[in-house]
Structures are given as C-alpha cells and as structure tokens.
Amino acid sequence: DAGVTQSPTHLIKTRGQQVTLRCSPISGHKSVSWYQQVLGQGPQFIFQYYEKEERGRGNFPDRFSARQFPNYSSELNVNALLLGDSALYLCASSSVYGTSGRIIYEQFFGPGTRLTVL
C-alpha cells in the first residue's frame, strides 16, 4: 500500500510569495496533520484536520492556513512568505481504528516538502 505522499518534493520561493503544499493520506485515514521542521529542531505542529474539520491549530500566524478535501487529501497554504518559513513541511495521517478493529495510535509521516524562501 502507498504511504503518505506529499508534493512537491522541493520548492523555492521568494519573500512575499504564496505557496501551496499538498498531502495525500494513507487510504482509509481520515485525519491529516501538518508540521513544520526548521533545520536542527524537532517538528512543530501547525494544523490537524479530521473529517474535513479543523481539530487543532498550533502557534502559527494567520498567514498559515489549510483545508481537507472530501477524499481526505489536504493542502497547506502559506501567504506572504518570510525567510523564516524556510523549512521541511511534514504531513502525517492517522486512523482511529485499523482493519482488524484494533485502536491505532501511531501517526504515519510523509517524506516532506522542502521549502526554501529566498
């Protein structure tokens, strides 16, 4: 089965531009979370969406927004890019229950999108 996929892999933008990052969760997963990872730091939580509704938001400015589509894929948008937005953006998907009915606790991460802002 395919894991979490993200596109694009790499992206270069200039300050003030806008960017859209995309994530496709594992089939059957209804929850998608977004994280930002600056070089040398652990990932920082940005958003969580479950069943197309925002269920959590981290400490990020309003320039960051996201949405989840009926097929559970998700987009992260960042407006008015700053140099400090340069980071690896990670998407993670999860499901409450596995196919056997077992409660699932882990989140599954994609490879990330490397955003460079010049």
Added chain:
Amino acid sequence: DAKTTQPPSMDCAEGRAANLPCNHSTISGNEYVYWYRQIHSQGPQYIIHGLKNNETNEMASLIITEDRKSSTLILPHATLRDTAVYYCIVNYGGSQGNLIFGKGTKLSVKP
C-alpha cells in the same frame, strides 16, 4: 513546549543494545509515552508507545518507571541503520492529537 527531556546525543557500538532515556516528570495519568525516530531527510517513523506497562515490539522495548516520570527506549541490537534522531513524546492520544516534539536524542551507531 515539549514535556520531555532527552540527552542531545548518544553513541552506541553496532550490535550492542542502545538505551535511550527520557524524563517526563509532569506526565498526567491519561497521557501515553510515544517514541518516534527520524532518519536523516526522512519523515518521522513511529517506534512504540506505552501507558504504564512495559511494551515490546519487533523494533524496540519501552520500559516505563512505576511512577511514570521517566522511560527508556531499548534497541536490543543496534545496527548502522538505527542511526537517527529519537524523539520521546508525551501525548494523550497520538492518532488523533497533535504531537509535541522536542529536540530529541541524536543516536550514532558506530561500527
């Protein structure tokens, strides 16, 4: 902020057990301890989690102290491919909640 404290780095000889400690003195009764690792330039990977009992799976063992204020992740026979940053995370429900990552422990497995 992360609710865990980990050493910034550790070394381990290939084939030996790697024991990674984590302090979480403010953990509450319904919070789990999770371990994830991140190999260079990849997304984090789930390893194991536990509430109060020790746990073991095909990747690792998790030992949680009786007072739940600290835990140890054990990789029984470390290989070079286990070189990664290991994150200890306290969370009430990892599949639905957000994960609060700290800086983790950089484990270097040496031949």
